[in-house]
Amino acid sequence: MARRKLLVGGIAAIALAVAAAYLLLQGQRPDRNSLTLYGNVDIREVYAAFNDSGRLVSLPFQEGDTVRQGALIAAMDARRFQASLAAAQAQAASQKQLLAALLAGSRPEQIAQAKAQMDALAILSRNDEANYRRYAALARGGAAAIQQRDDAQAAYLNAEQTYEAAKQAYVLAVKGPRTEDIAAAQASYAAAQANAALAAQEYQDTKLYAPADGVIEERVQEPGDMVSPATPVYLIALTNPLWVRAYVPEDALGRIRLGMAADITTDSYPGQIYHGWIGYISPTAEFTPKNVETPDLRAQLVYQLRVYACAPRDQLRLGMPATVTIGLAQGRNSPRGPDVCGAHASAP
Numbered sequence: 001m002a003r004r005k006l007l008v009g010g011i012a013a014i015a016l017a018v019a020a021a022y023l024l025l026q027g028q029r030p031d032r033n034s035l036t037l038y039g040n041v042d043i044r045e046v047y048a049a050f051n052d053s054g055r056l057v058s059l060p061f062q063e064g065d066t067v068r069q070g071a072l073i074a075a076m077d078a079r080r081f082q083a084s085l086a087a088a089q090a091q092a093a094s095q096k097q098l099l100a101a102l103l104a105g106s107r108p109e110q111i112a113q114a115k116a117q118m119d120a121l122a123i124l125s126r127n128d129e130a131n132y133r134r135y136a137a138l139a140r141g142g143a144a145a146i147q148q149r150d151d152a153q154a155a156y157l158n159a160e161q162t163y164e165a166a167k168q169a170y171v172l173a174v175k176g177p178r179t180e181d182i183a184a185a186q187a188s189y190a191a192a193q194a195n196a197a198l199a200a201q202e203y204q205d206t207k208l209y210a211p212a213d214g215v216i217e218e219r220v221q222e223p224g225d226m227v228s229p230a231t232p233v234y235l236i237a238l239t240n241p242l243w244v245r246a247y248v249p250e251d252a253l254g255r256i257r258l259g260m261a262a263d264i265t266t267d268s269y270p271g272q273i274y275h276g277w278i279g280y281i282s283p284t285a286e287f288t289p290k291n292v293e294t295p296d297l298r299a300q301l302v303y304q305l306r307v308y309a310c311a312p313r314d315q316l317r318l319g320m321p322a323t324v325t326i327g328l329a330q331g332r333n334s335p336r337g338p339d340v341c342g343a344h345a346s347a348p
Contacts, residue, residue, distance in 0.1 A: 033329050035255060039246030041266075041320040042306070043239070045217065047232035050076060051205040056225050059233065063219055067210040067236065074221075074233045078206040081199070088199040092192035099185040105176035114170040121163040128156040214238040237318060242309050243279065244322045247302035250285065255328050257281075259336035262307045262326045269315055277340040278326070280306040310341035 054076035061073055132152040138144035218235035221227055244264055248256065258281060264274040282304040307324050309316060316322070335343040 033327065035248070035252055035326045035328055037246040037248060037305075037324040037326070039244045039307075039322055039324060041242065041316045041318060041322055042245040043237055043242050043318050046211055046214065046236045046238060048073065048208060048211065048234045048236055049229055049232045050074075050208055050227055051229055052076070052081075052202055053226070053228040054078075054081075054206060056221055056223050056227055056233070059219065059221065059223055061216050061219070061234070063216050065216045067214055067216060069210055069212045071210045072207055073210050074208040076206040076208075076227070078203060081203040081206050085196070085199040085203045088192070088196040092189070092196040095185070095189040095192040099182070099189045102177040102182045102185050106173045111170070111173045114166070114173040118163065118166040118170045121159065121166045125156070125159040125163040128152070128159040132156040208233060210236065212236075212238050213240060239314070241279075242316055243306040244276070244309070244324055246305055246307065246322075246324050248281075248305055250301050250303070253281075253303055256305070256326060260326055260330055261335060261340045262324050264307060264309055264316075265323045265325070266316070266320055268320060272315070274309045274311070274316065275340055276307045276309045277337050278305055279308040279337070280304075 056074065057077050058075040059073070061067060067073055132149070132155070135144050135149040135152040139146055139149040214236040216234055217237040219233075220235060221231065221233045225231075227233060256278060258278055260278045262276050262278060264276050265272065285301040285303055287301060307326075
């Protein structure tokens with residue numbers, strides 16, 4: 001009886017060992033329905049700088065501060081830019097008035113004045129003509145000197161030319177400005193407007209605004225420093241987009257495609273899954289980077305890919321190691337690309 005119990009116990013132990021071995025082998029088999037990759041969190045950085053040179057007067061943010069797109073993050077001394085803007089605006093206003101005067105044409109009073117001057121000179125011209133003819137007749141009979149005749153002739157000719165000049169001035173007053181003069185004035189006014197707009201932009205550029213949402217990674221300058229477009233004021237780490245840079249081996253390249261949904265996990269937040277999608281697959285192969293695994297893996301050709309995170313919730317940091325899991329059984333109707341974020345956001 002005891003031998004029988006011993007035999008049954010031995011058989012049970014062998015069965016348990018076989019079952020455990022089977023389960024262990026099953027656990028060691030690679031999952032053909034998913035692909036696991038390892039990489040690091042990556043972001044974009046911006047060196048924020050002014051468009052002009054000047055002296056810094058305000059830098060309200062420190063390292064680690066969060067900034068929103070459009071927030072005022074620095075300011076330069078704007079006094080000389082403000083003076084340039086005022087001068088340019090005054091010049092534009094002057095050119096505008098000159099153009100308006102040309103477009104309005106001659107005033108009625110100016111036309112009447114030109115006509116009155118022409119009529120007066122016409123009378124003087126006729127009077128000088130009569131004097132000349134009288135002296136010419138007297139000179140022929142010896143009653144007047146030749147010199148008197150010549151003086152009367154010179155006075156008549158001068159009066160005639162003066163009258164002609166007044167007549168042309170009256171004609172010009174009636175016709176108004178030339179088309180070419182108006183076009184030249186319009187061009188001068190446009191140039192003045194452009195100079196005023198440039199001065200306004202330069203004045204506006206004395207203030208530096210955040211180009212996007214981000215975190216101040218480094219404050220490069222301090223108030224009182226002289227800055228230029230070549231000297232950044234802040235280094236800003238952008239919070240969006242944020243992705244995991246990973247590398248996929250060549251034999252797995254045909255199993256993935258752009259837009260596929262993926263899950264991101266990190267050791268820093270165990271159990272926390274960040275949803276995302278494949279947004280970039282490198283078109284060229286490269287050797288595995290030296291910071292990846294063993295020398296054997298470094299000798300393999302891989303392709304870089306980026307898995308963009310939907311809502312990192314300010315938990316994923318630059319350089320953080322991350323694990324990417326890509327489900328390979330995704331159908332054509334599955335959410336793709338940024339739609340992955342919306343699908344998970346609306347899920348209960």
